[in-house]
């Protein structure tokens with residue numbers, strides 16, 4: 539740290555992203571919840587050499603064409619959506635601009651909330667998940683600050699129903715921000731509630747269900763006023779936060795609904811498959827509505843030991859060295875082949891005979 543670093547930021551502990559290893563070709567990479575599938579063929583066609591030549595020009599700061607496409611899908615007005623360089627950027631804007639009364643979020647949830655609260659000097663009320671890792675909305679009844687809910691939650695994978703989100707919205711003086719990074723894998727979106735509640739903001743991403751983690755594209759959907767507030771932040775920080783290639787890729791991805799549905803259906807099937815297999819091997823697997831499972835080996839094997847044993851077999855998953863999470867690892871759902879490799883490595887680690895192979 540230099541002596542020039544602002545005092546108020548000295549205690550910020552930066553977010554630690556999951557490892558992005560260099561030898562990714564040799565590994566089965568199941569640690570950062572990316573899609574195992576490539577972007578839609580329409581995306582690959584959209585980002586052509588003409589688009590690259592146009593990189594000499596600034597992108598459209600209003601993201602008009604992408605806003606039209608996404609707003610149609612959500613059944614809202616284009617003025618009700620805006621975009622971030624990843625949803626992380628939009629979440630940062632929310633902590634910066636929409637938390638005048640503080641913020642409230644779970645003890646076990648997306649790690650960035652804590653970092654942003656600290657970074658923007660927002661007083662944070664931490665609301666513990668229940669013993670079984672579920673979130674009880676009534677625990678937020680007395681919180682005055684902006685409520686951040688990852689739905690489904692990470693790294694647990696557990697989802698709330700739309701009716702439970704609606705309960706949180708009854709106090710109209712309080713803003714509720716629902717982070718729907720994983721909603722496309724089977725959970726209820728809160729977007730339909732926007733027609734009834736103006737104290738709701740929904741944040742989403744193209745990183746998980748639309749195969750575009752590397753393009754950095756997140757969105758916010760809410761009332762025209764809330765979106766205007768976020769645009770004040772965007773235009774005061776970086777009006778060109780979404781680059782030209784990402785604008786094209788995002789629009790093409792939105793328009794290819796069949797590919798989107800095909801990929802998420804496969805992920806849901808593989809999630810069910812791997813959850814059953816792991817439970818059959820004695821694991822505790824929390825009920826997931828996401829593209830990952832949070833799974834704990836039983837019988838004296840810690841999450842860390844399982845993580846390391848998988849790692850030595852070239853399978854990379856995520857382990858969290860944090861209270862209540864140490865018994866688990868988070869496993870991204872991959873292709874069927876990758877899931878079979880995970881199960882067979884797990885049997886090897888547990889010393890279980892592999893009867894699944896063909897004789």
Ligand SMILES: *Cc1c(COP(=O)(O)O)cnc(C)c1O
Nearest residue numbers: 624625626648688719743745756
């Ligand atoms: C992955 C993730 C994000 C961030 O996604 P980006 O759009 O890639 O920045 C936000 N919230 C949760 C809960 C996530 O898991």
